Amino acid sequence: MPRVHIIEDDAEISALLSTYLERRDFNCVVSNSAEDAQNHSPKDFDIFIVDIMLPGKSGLDFCQWVRQTSNVPLIILSAEKGDEKRIHGIELGADDYLEKPFNPRELLARMTALLRRSERTEKRISGKVSFNGWTLDRSNQKLHGPQNIHLPLSSTEYALLLQLIDAVPIPVQREDIGKLVFNIDLDPEDRRVDILVSRLRKKMNAVDANADFIRTIRNRGYQFCADIQGQG
The missing domain is CATH 3.40.50.2300 (Response regulator)
Incomplete structure (x- = not known):
């Protein structure tokens, strides 16, 4: 229950x-x-x-x-x-x-x-993913920045990060994030995906000023841009 x-x-x-x-x-x-x-x-x-x-x-x-x-x-x-x-x-x-x-x-x-x-x-795949001094521990659903600083994530922030990393190097469209993260058909004026992306960016930047990993790709959505190691 x-x-x-x-x-x-x-x-x-x-x-x-x-x-x-x-x-x-x-x-x-x-x-x-x-x-x-x-x-x-x-x-x-x-x-x-x-x-x-x-x-x-x-x-x-x-x-x-x-x-x-x-x-x-x-x-x-x-x-x-x-x-x-x-x-x-x-x-x-x-x-x-x-x-x-x-x-x-x-x-x-x-x-x-x-x-x-x-x-x-x-139930997503276990293991660790490393990028630019960061580590995403998928087994324990934890994100650590440089100097092993733990950055707490909400369930939606974690789901977003997984979707972006799993799609590398392909951008993920806003509509797909709406379906994959929020389980909704996103209205064109619905800003919750943009707010979520902005929130995750701010959290990561607060730990590492160089954490510019989530790029906005015009007419294509959001792309995770980092040298990923250990995926899968």
């Missing part, structure tokens, strides 16, 4: 959602604040469902806390409309974002897609 942590201060919503998911063979834990949720280890769960507007620390604060140690899939819920919070949530490491009110069936579909992708990622 997949383990779900629901962080939601509205008792009615959390009760309805946990009942809905438990009837579909999910094991649910509910917290009514980020502080309460942080009493649990992120490693104890397979996926997080997090409301943005919480008493005390916000859902975005919690998302940032999770991403310091875990790549567990995370979906943000919010009553706020528009792209600003959605973009900010994805920049902080959320894998998906759903506006309230939402259809539980849509949430379930998105959860299932993330869990399937996470499972596929775990």
